[in-house]
Amino acid sequence: MDRIYLDHAATTPLLPEVREAMLPWLSDGFGNPSSLHSEGRRARAAVDQSREILSELLGCLFGEIVFTSCGTEAANLGVIGGALSARDQFGGYEVILAAAEHHCVLHTQPFLERLGFKVLIAPVDREAKVDMNWLDDHIRPRTALVSVMHANNELGTLNPIDEIGKMCRREKMFFHIDAVQTFPDTWRVDDFEADLLTISAHKFYGPKGVGLLYARSGVKPTPLIVGGGQEREVRAGTENVAGIVGAGAAAQIVAGWGDWRSQVAECRDAFESELGDEFVASVKHSERLAGHSHVRYPGVDAETALIRLDREGISASSGAACSSGSLEPSHVLAACGYTEEESKEGLRFTFGKTNTVEQAKHAGKIVRETLAEISSRRKVH
Numbered sequence: 001m002d003r004i005y006l007d008h009a010a011t012t013p014l015l016p017e018v019r020e021a022m023l024p025w026l027s028d029g030f031g032n033p034s035s036l037h038s039e040g041r042r043a044r045a046a047v048d049q050s051r052e053i054l055s056e057l058l059g060c061l062f063g064e065i066v067f068t069s070c071g072t073e074a075a076n077l078g079v080i081g082g083a084l085s086a087r088d089q090f091g092g093y094e095v096i097l098a099a100a101e102h103h104c105v106l107h108t109q110p111f112l113e114r115l116g117f118k119v120l121i122a123p124v125d126r127e128a129k130v131d132m133n134w135l136d137d138h139i140r141p142r143t144a145l146v147s148v149m150h151a152n153n154e155l156g157t158l159n160p161i162d163e164i165g166k167m168c169r170r171e172k173m174f175f176h177i178d179a180v181q182t183f184p185d186t187w188r189v190d191d192f193e194a195d196l197l198t199i200s201a202h203k204f205y206g207p208k209g210v211g212l213l214y215a216r217s218g219v220k221p222t223p224l225i226v227g228g229g230q231e232r233e234v235r236a237g238t239e240n241v242a243g244i245v246g247a248g249a250a251a252q253i254v255a256g257w258g259d260w261r262s263q264v265a266e267c268r269d270a271f272e273s274e275l276g277d278e279f280v281a282s283v284k285h286s287e288r289l290a291g292h293s294h295v296r297y298p299g300v301d302a303e304t305a306l307i308r309l310d311r312e313g314i315s316a317s318s319g320a321a322c323s324s325g326s327l328e329p330s331h332v333l334a335a336c337g338y339t340e341e342e343s344k345e346g347l348r349f350t351f352g353k354t355n356t357v358e359q360a361k362h363a364g365k366i367v368r369e370t371l372a373e374i375s376s377r378r379k380v381h
């Protein structure tokens with residue numbers, strides 16, 4: 001059997017139609033969208049068409065979109081630029097980040113502190129969902145900005161961001177949502193009362209290197225990249241025309257797939273039904289994304305398992321970050337209260353549009369056998 005790719009939360013394959021849509025903008029359509037001549041105007045029209053598509057799918061205005069170089073940059077701009085702007089407008093000086101956020105949000109903490117903000121980290125439960133009572137107690141007039149992700153990229157669990165949006169409305173502050181794992185879907189920015197919201201094209205079958213920050217009109221994050229006046233004077237730099245075209249094309253195609261996620265969930269469930277009782281499911285009580293399966297096999301560390309699975313033709317991941325050739329325990333699982341040992345065991349399998357139920361069952365069987373074998377060898381030694 002061919003390799004089975006089960007790491008769609010890390011990145012998704014570029015759709016052939018998206019690649020086709022991008023190609024002209026890497027050849028004849030080379031114009032700079034800020035130029036006044038024909039080449040420039042063509043490029044501007046292409047960027048604007050993509051902006052139109054994405055604004056419709058987000059349920060926002062054309063002018064509320066800021067293209068960036070990736071989801072990380074969009075989230076940095078949303079959180080740091082949003083906090084600076086909130087402080088200027090309302091005087092708030094505290095920033096609340098949830099403990100299980102992606103590093104592109106959490107690692108703004110030292111930067112914000114150097115800028116004079118006080119950063120509070122909101123605790124999360126065993127399934128990475130933010131503690132709503134804690135938030136209720138800590139959202140107050142001195143809060144500048146709150147950032148909570150829609151779906152957690154490791155566990156796939158969802159935060160009640162509509163309720164958090166309402167809480168944030170109690171005072172003047174900005175609410176930023178990292179929605180990288182959930183776009184495009186049927187939700188619209190107003191469902192959450194979002195002021196700022198981040199997405200990334202390579203998570204929805206588009207190209208890498210394109211992100212987008214929705215910034216509600218009237219909300220103008222302080223620019224972190226300065227220069228020309230591109231992107232509402234919020235993010236300078238010549239736009240990545242081909243990438244932006246690809247982002248719009250991908251979003252439109254994926255939104256047109258309708259209820260594709262139920263097929264993805266079917267694959268995920270078929271996979272899980274093949275895993276034996278030795279596996280511990282990390283999400284037991286919450287709703288989760290259709291493609292996410294996060295499990296542990298007690299006693300087997302993720303690094304060894306992933307290397308073996310890769311050799312068996314299965315691409316999966318742990319939430320852990322790789323540094324100097326070895327895996328650091330996942331900060332998400334640590335925030336959820338896992339021990340260091342447990343968090344080194346976390347394995348994430350994320351299904352996507354091209355997986356089949358047959359593949360998923362086959363993968364489940366290989367995962368079960370491979371981990372059982374690693375475990376039995378451990379016991380003998």
Ligand SMILES: Cc1ncc(COP(=O)(O)O)c(C=O)c1O
Nearest residue numbers: 070071072102104153178180200
């Ligand atoms: C939840 C979440 N936020 C942000 C990002 C960062 O996006 P990008 O890879 O485009 O920088 C990712 C990517 O892993 C993610 O999963």
